[in-house]
Amino acid sequence: MEKRATTALVSDFDGTITDDDFFNYVSRRYLGEDALAPWREYLAGNLTHFEALREIFSSLRIDRKEFDDFIRGIPVDKTFFRAAAYCRGQGMPVYICSAGCDYYINRLIGKEIAALGIQPVTNRGVYNPSTGLTMTPPPSDSPFFDPATGISKAAVVRRLQRQGYEVVYCGDGLPDLPAAEIADVVFARKTLLERCRLLHIKAGELQNFDQVYLFFKGEENENNSPVNACPATD
Numbered sequence: 001m002e003k004r005a006t007t008a009l010v011s012d013f014d015g016t017i018t019d020d021d022f023f024n025y026v027s028r029r030y031l032g033e034d035a036l037a038p039w040r041e042y043l044a045g046n047l048t049h050f051e052a053l054r055e056i057f058s059s060l061r062i063d064r065k066e067f068d069d070f071i072r073g074i075p076v077d078k079t080f081f082r083a084a085a086y087c088r089g090q091g092m093p094v095y096i097c098s099a100g101c102d103y104y105i106n107r108l109i110g111k112e113i114a115a116l117g118i119q120p121v122t123n124r125g126v127y128n129p130s131t132g133l134t135m136t137p138p139p140s141d142s143p144f145f146d147p148a149t150g151i152s153k154a155a156v157v158r159r160l161q162r163q164g165y166e167v168v169y170c171g172d173g174l175p176d177l178p179a180a181e182i183a184d185v186v187f188a189r190k191t192l193l194e195r196c197r198l199l200h201i202k203a204g205e206l207q208n209f210d211q212v213y214l215f216f217k218g219e220e221n222e223n224n225s226p227v228n229a230c231p232a233t234d
């Protein structure tokens, strides 16, 4: 059965709609291995996700045009737009929730976000070649504020569920886990998929968004069902 307006799609951006995290792309091209020290500190529990990204991003010193051209060269999974267009046709809300920032998301897919009525929830990013990419979280009274990541993806999922939506969540990393734990349907890659398997959260392995599109159309592969049999409730 085709999914209707009572279903919402919430997706991570880095590593889910793109292949890899933006900090990895910029580090490989401009910063080198040493610049990833804050990320290692995050993984060791000594920095928050937000602090680690803010430190890496603030070390960028690239001409603005070169930076913007570099961003626009990052490959995007175009099948996401097919799934989002289907949702728009069915009146289903689509959110992109990113613990990264809007500077590169807008340069990569800002036109599609506007054209498809996608709702972005992310940190603000401002680039200046002398101060780097500066990330600012939403105000602390925002319903989606989270001190560790800037934005809470789980808060977005929870609000949609309270509004009566069944939420399909797509992601790849640790900041996606609290959202995946409560989502009704999960498609996951990489670290998130490993964690879901470890925690017995039912998740389909996300290769691209055609799987999500087929799921919405009621044509999902039963052997790779993403339906979370027992989503946590709050």
Ligand SMILES: [Mg+2]
Residues within 6 Å of the ligand: 012, 013, 014, 015, 016, 171, 172, 173
């Ligand atoms: Mg990600």
